[in-house]
Amino acid sequence: MELAVKARIMDADKLRRALTRIAHEILERNRGTENLVLIGIRRRGVPLAERLQKLIEEIEGVKVPLGILDITLYRDDLTTLSVQPVIHRTEIPFNISGKKVVLVDDVLFTGRTVRAALDALIDLGRPQNIQLAVIIDRGHRELPIRADYVGKNVPTSRKEEIAVQLEEIDGVDQVLITELPQEAGISP
Amino acid sequence: MRLKHKDLLGLKDLTAEEIELILETAAPMKEILGRDIKKVPTLRGKLVVTLFYEPSTRTRTSFELAAKYMGADTVSIATATSSIQKGESLRDTARTLAAMGTDAVIIRHSAAGSPALLARTIEAPVLNGGDGMHEHPTQALLDMFTIKEKLGGFKGLKVAILGDILHSRVARSNIWGLTKMGAEVRVVGPATLMPPEVEKLGVKVYYNAEEALKDVDVINVLRIQKERQKKGLFPSLREYARLYELTPQRLKLARPGALVLHPGPMNRGVEIAPAVADGLQAAINEQVTNGVAVRMALLYLLIGGAN
Numbered sequence: 001m002e003l004a005v006k007a008r009i010m011d012a013d014k015l016r017r018a019l020t021r022i023a024h025e026i027l028e029r030n031r032g033t034e035n036l037v038l039i040g041i042r043r044r045g046v047p048l049a050e051r052l053q054k055l056i057e058e059i060e061g062v063k064v065p066l067g068i069l070d071i072t073l074y075r076d077d078l079t080t081l082s083v084q085p086v087i088h089r090t091e092i093p094f095n096i097s098g099k100k101v102v103l104v105d106d107v108l109f110t111g112r113t114v115r116a117a118l119d120a121l122i123d124l125g126r127p128q129n130i131q132l133a134v135i136i137d138r139g140h141r142e143l144p145i146r147a148d149y150v151g152k153n154v155p156t157s158r159k160e161e162i163a164v165q166l167e168e169i170d171g172v173d174q175v176l177i178t179e180l181p182q183e184a185g186i187s188p
Numbered sequence: 189m190r191l192k193h194k195d196l197l198g199l200k201d202l203t204a205e206e207i208e209l210i211l212e213t214a215a216p217m218k219e220i221l222g223r224d225i226k227k228v229p230t231l232r233g234k235l236v237v238t239l240f241y242e243p244s245t246r247t248r249t250s251f252e253l254a255a256k257y258m259g260a261d262t263v264s265i266a267t268a269t270s271s272i273q274k275g276e277s278l279r280d281t282a283r284t285l286a287a288m289g290t291d292a293v294i295i296r297h298s299a300a301g302s303p304a305l306l307a308r309t310i311e312a313p314v315l316n317g318g319d320g321m322h323e324h325p326t327q328a329l330l331d332m333f334t335i336k337e338k339l340g341g342f343k344g345l346k347v348a349i350l351g352d353i354l355h356s357r358v359a360r361s362n363i364w365g366l367t368k369m370g371a372e373v374r375v376v377g378p379a380t381l382m383p384p385e386v387e388k389l390g391v392k393v394y395y396n397a398e399e400a401l402k403d404v405d406v407i408n409v410l411r412i413q414k415e416r417q418k419k420g421l422f423p424s425l426r427e428y429a430r431l432y433e434l435t436p437q438r439l440k441l442a443r444p445g446a447l448v449l450h451p452g453p454m455n456r457g458v459e460i461a462p463a464v465a466d467g468l469q470a471a472i473n474e475q476v477t478n479g480v481a482v483r484m485a486l487l488y489l490l491i492g493g494a495n
Contacts, residue, residue, distance in 0.1 A: 079494050
């Protein structure tokens with residue numbers, strides 16, 4: 001389906017500045033890097049977490065552990081999807097118990113992905129706390145979930161889609177608002 | 189992408205892409221098996237039934253664990269203590285299971301084609317846990333998963349299947365699967381244990397173990413099925429061992445580091461020497477772990493999504 005681009009709300013510079021600010025906020029809130037770990041939610045949360053890891057290293061000189069979480073097996077909408085999602089590996093090569101976990105994703109929308117990620121994490125251990133970092137918070141929450149670190153708050157209508165595009169996956173760093181033609185279905 | 193079939197009856201029916209999808213899905217499942225809490229909620233509320241008309245430890249246990257780790261409930265029907273003893277037909281048993289709201293049935297039966305009959309009778313997916321001398325697709329898939337994990341792929345690999353090819357559903361499923369993925373498959377065993385016209389399946393036939401094992405990358409050793417050897421197809425187990433047992437000497441003929449597989453249970457000193465079975469090249473215990481991962485993948489692909 002063809003999506004019409006309505007606005008370009010972030011370019012590479014804006015994205016870099018937002019991530020740099022988030023890196024500082026994470027360090028400030030956690031008073032450094034002790035027990036801090038980053039976990040990127042597949043798919044675009046992973047390169048974002050990698051960038052935060054690098055920024056934190058530049059600021060503090062410490063490389064914090066990085067994990068990758070695939071939440072597909074925890075989704076609550078598997079029986080309603082027409083295309084069965086492919087399962088990818090969860091790669092968290094460290095124990096998360098007692099750690100301060102920063103979950104990283106591109107867009108916070110209904111909150112259902114984060115709910116799945118929280119369940120998946122808690123099956124892996126008992127972190128000291130879990131925090132959430134996202135590039136875009138677009139509203140329309142369906143669950144009582146909020147982000148601790150937000151790149152940009154973007155009020156949207158449900159007909160719109162947010163596309164966070166990243167160099168590592170899409171070949172370009174930018175955030176677009178696109179719109180579905182008419183009343184097409186919206187999936188979280 | 190998803191499987192194009194409701195059921196898993198055999199590897200003969202699957203495309204290379206479907207086999208690849210199953211193997212790709214099994215890799216993340218294996219990660220779950222390494223966790224302290226081996227449980228995901230994906231199949232919560234689903235009922236998986238194992239219906240085994242033949243004895244089995246590992247296949248049944250493996251399927252049940254796979255279902256439980258995915259969050260499903262399991263019921264196992266042992267034919268010796270069920271109403272099958274009262275003469276209930278397979279079809280009627282199936283209809284009873286369907287009426288109970290079964291989401292998937294795993295069947296093992298001595299008659300080839302029973303899983304296909306069951307699959308036509310009920311709407312729920314049917315997974316073949318071994319039917320007669322026909323197919324044992326999940327065993328072949330776990331063998332292939334192990335090969336892929338250890339050696340990276342199948343293209344151009346030389347795989348020898350050693351032993352009683354005639355009675356072996358494991359051999360048949362492996363032949364279908366491996367040839368589809370581009371491996372060169374050799375079968376080797378006594379002439380009396382070789383099915384007629386087996387070369388039509390696209391394999392090379394050998395009767396001499398030394399010749400067959402030369403330069404192979406994988407040796408899949410089959411169990412000598414003593415329960416099926418009453419017709420005197422070879423003179424004695426001792427003679428079989430002398431000619432076909434995978435010994436350290438014979439293993440040296442294969443590529444250095446060649447992988448040794450066995451579907452179990454093993455007859456040590458008959459088809460495989462203890463030194464090989466416990467050696468560094470054997471992946472026999474890992475096959476068991478991989479079997480659970482492959483079956484988790486299949487359950488996800490067959491009953492994990494929309495109906």
